[in-house]
Amino acid sequence: MTYIYKLNQQNMNTKKKESFFKDKEYHAFTALEKAHFLSFAPYAFQASILLRDYSILSKLESNSNGLSFEELKNEFPNISYYGIRILLEAGIGIGLLYEENEKYFITKTGLFFINDRMVVVNTNFMQDICYQGAFKLKESIENGTPAGLSYLGNWNTIYEGLSQLKEKEKKSWFDFDHYYSDFVFPEIMKILFDQEIKPLEVLDIGANTGKFSSYCLQHNKQVKMSLLDLPGQLAMADEHLKSQGFEGKYQLIAHNILDETIVIPGKYDIIWMSQFLDCFSDDEIILILNKCKVALKENGVIMINETFWDHQPFHAAMYSLQMTSLYFTTMANGNSQMYDSRVFMKLIEKAGFKVIDTKVGVATTHTVLTIGL
Ligand SMILES: C[S@@+](CC[C@H](N)C(=O)[O-])C[C@H]1O[C@@H](n2cnc3c(N)ncnc32)[C@H](O)[C@@H]1O
Structure with missing residues (x-):
């Protein structure tokens, strides 16, 4: 009995996609078994x-x-x-x-x-971060706040508490976060440093522990990296980058991106946001993109790395992303998700940006968008 449809890239035409989403391929008995499994x-x-x-x-x-x-x-x-x-x-x-x-x-x-590394990472994340709070899904949806987060700590969003999580929780959260970045960042280097505008100044918003900046600094000796995040994460990034010998080659910007009263300092050729905008609601995404406008140099671009659930070639990947959305609801901040690209594109348009380039299937599951004014 298998619930996983194997769809390869060329099968992702519209006709196949319809059956992918509409469940037409199940026989009634398999469908019933699936329903019992869920119970x-x-x-x-x-x-x-x-x-x-x-x-x-x-x-x-x-x-x-x-x-x-x-x-x-x-x-x-x-x-x-x-x-x-x-x-x-x-x-x-x-x-x-x-x-x-x-x-x-x-x-x-x-x-x-x-x-399977991906299964192990997802399972640990579910068990150590999400499981108890999953029971609070209804409350979270109804109040628009992550009602399950109280099982981990007394914060408004999980981002405020990341550096204070217990060791096992912290490991599971960061393993999950890093897993989906580690295999895509090497691929991104080729795209990023092959831009018409040779990126000299790059701002990484949501820099987390500095992994992306570390890749950039290793890959390109001229690049100037700026890392923007909340203070707790920047302290971890600083430690990580210093341990790699990059002291003096980057600047840290402690900044709450949702604070409308402060502007992002500096001007950049590229503003990089990887698996960052999915941490925010529709309206917040528009706000963030608007804040980025003033931080772009003339001809500067924003590059966005996301895993859109409708761009996935496998049912299991789509399913994992849709379930991850519920983590955002119950544990992270109560109003964000792993997006459907069609919803996301409308937000880009609403913020007044044009899509310059779309790369789907980067490291199989990621989409890299380049957008500009
Ligand atoms: C899911 S992680 C993405 C990490 C990294 N960019 C990657 O691709 O692996 C989201 C990051 O956004 C940061 N973040 C969340 N809310 C923020 C806010 N309001 N202002 C600035 N950074 C924030 C978190 O601290 C975290 O490091």
Whole structure:
């Protein structure tokens, strides 16, 4: 049973896309199974986490001839007989393992669940950052505030608290954030430094721990980097860049981008915003783009790196982004999301910008927009 449609790029024509979104490819029985899976999804998730974290799945992975219940019990003396039994049984229903001739084996889904880096990063993010707050989705939608955030700390938005998260939470948040940047930044270097305007002064808004700036500084010796973010994140960026020997080659701008009373200092050839505008609501995006106008040199451009859910070639990628939107609702700030490109383009237009270039499928999943006045 699989819920994942494999669509490659050339299949993303309109006709195929319609069936992709309208569920036409499901047979009724598969659709019903999917609905049943959803009914118990929270338990399926928690049991999967335990099967992974107790190392039951990895033990099965390393025993390709299977393990009997008694053998498994002996491997995990700290888990009760009852505990192992219910987890194994749940694992069968979930599809992480199977039983044959009184031996347990890991399934392909089980192998992906513990080994696929993207699955692991998403799972840890869900468990350590989102899970408890997910229960507050209704309240968050109704109040427009991240009602689940109180499980992590007493802040208005998660960005205020990032540097203060507990170690495990912090790791899961940053692993998630960095994962989706790490594989795209090397590709961006080719695009960025191949502009007609040779970028000399680049402003990275939402610079986070400074990873992008570090790539730029390594890639181009002439570039002048400015990093704009909230103070907590800039302190981490400073430490990171200094440790790489870039001291004196960048400037830090502590600035709340939503504060309309302050202007972005300086003028730039390129304003870079990577996975940043998705942290804001429709109106806030327009506000931010308007604030950027005064910080652009003549002929300067804004480059935006986003993962739009409607640009994804795989169902799983689209699904992951749509679920990530709910993190923004319940945990981040209560009003932002991973955008549909059609919605996003209208916001660019409303802010008075023109799209100069659109690169879809950068590192498979990202879209890089170059916009100007
Ligand atoms: C999802 S991260 C993106 C990080 C990075 N650009 C990347 O591509 O991996 C969003 C960043 O925006 C920053 N941010 C959120 N709200 C902000 C605000 N109001 N003003 C300035 N920075 C903000 C956060 O601190 C965080 O570092």
